[in-house]
Amino acid sequence: MYHIKEAFYTLQGEGGQAGRASVFCRFSGCNLWSGREQDRATAACRFCDTDFIGTDGQNGGRFTQAAALAEHLHALWPKQDGYAIPYVVFTGGEPLLQLDPALINAMRAQGSEVAVETNGTLPVPAGIDWLCVSPKGNNALTVTSGDELKLVYPQPDAPPERFAAFNFRHFFLQPMDTGPLGEPGNCMADTVAYCLAHPQWRLSLQTHKIAGID
Numbered sequence: 001m002y003h004i005k006e007a008f009y010t011l012q013g014e015g016g017q018a019g020r021a022s023v024f025c026r027f028s029g030c031n032l033w034s035g036r037e038q039d040r041a042t043a044a045c046r047f048c049d050t051d052f053i054g055t056d057g058q059n060g061g062r063f064t065q066a067a068a069l070a071e072h073l074h075a076l077w078p079k080q081d082g083y084a085i086p087y088v089v090f091t092g093g094e095p096l097l098q099l100d101p102a103l104i105n106a107m108r109a110q111g112s113e114v115a116v117e118t119n120g121t122l123p124v125p126a127g128i129d130w131l132c133v134s135p136k137g138n139n140a141l142t143v144t145s146g147d148e149l150k151l152v153y154p155q156p157d158a159p160p161e162r163f164a165a166f167n168f169r170h171f172f173l174q175p176m177d178t179g180p181l182g183e184p185g186n187c188m189a190d191t192v193a194y195c196l197a198h199p200q201w202r203l204s205l206q207t208h209k210i211a212g213i214d
């Protein structure tokens with residue numbers, strides 16, 4: 001059974017595929033936070049910007065069959081215009097609690113590319129076209145390679161230096177969203193400064209928030 005919080009068509013906002021039309025499938029649940037505000041201060045991941053509890057969001061629900069979920073997601077892709085390959089991003093919550101070979105194969109069978117946004121603490125199934133790993137504090141990583149490492153910055157217990165020698169094609173720092181630019185505690189300036197001082201790292205902005213699209 002797959003539990004889906006929401007699914008929607010948008011532009012990938014972050015990382016090396018930013019700007020690309022994408023169907024987002026947000027799984028319910030995470031292994032690093034219950035999703036309840038009263039648990040945030042004691043959670044293993046404390047800065048999450050996402051509601052992933054339940055199945056009550058846009059196009060959310062429970063699916064017993066991989067093929068039915070794949071069909072549900074494919075229906076969100078526009079009727080073919082041009083030559084783009086359908087692109088589905090599995091996120092959450094933590095997608096690797098639920099994403100399995102049956103669903104990956106069902107997506108690929110209908111011609112979609114499969115992307116994943118993961119916290120890197122769980123094993124990665126085969127068949128993923130774009131793997132984004134975003135480490136969280138001192139939680140042990142099982143994944144040390146992939147397409148992009150996208151570190152939310154700053155995390156005192158997850159400094160970029162710890163990941164710099166990992167086997168990723170791209171290294172991104174993404175400012176922790178703590179509130180508007182110019183407000184106390186905003187992380188943009190520190191993130192820009194780190195990228196300038198350490199050119200291995202590129203700035204990833206959450207462009208969907210800037211654009212106001214989701």
Ligand SMILES: C[S@@+](CC[C@H](N)C(=O)[O-])C[C@H]1O[C@@H](n2cnc3c(N)ncnc32)[C@H](O)[C@@H]1O
Pocket residue numbers: 030047048049050091092093094095117118119120133134150152174175176177178
């Ligand atoms: C909500 S998470 C879901 C996927 C997965 N659990 C993970 O953590 O990578 C999606 C992306 O948003 C990032 N993110 C979460 N909260 C954020 C925040 N407050 N500021 C910036 N990025 C954030 C995560 O690091 C991750 O790259």
Ligand SMILES: Nc1nc2[nH]cc(C(=O)O)c2c(=O)[nH]1
Pocket residue numbers: 010011012013014024050091092117208214
């Ligand atoms: N547009 C858009 N791009 C995103 N990239 C990663 C996201 C996520 O929550 O995993 C996300 C999201 O929530 N919206």
Ligand code: SF4
Pocket residue numbers: 030031032033045046047048049050052092093094119136
């Ligand atoms: S690991 Fe990802 S989904 Fe889970 S609480 Fe952290 S940012 Fe949110």
Ligand SMILES: [Mg+2]
Pocket residue numbers: 049050
């Ligand atoms: Mg998001």
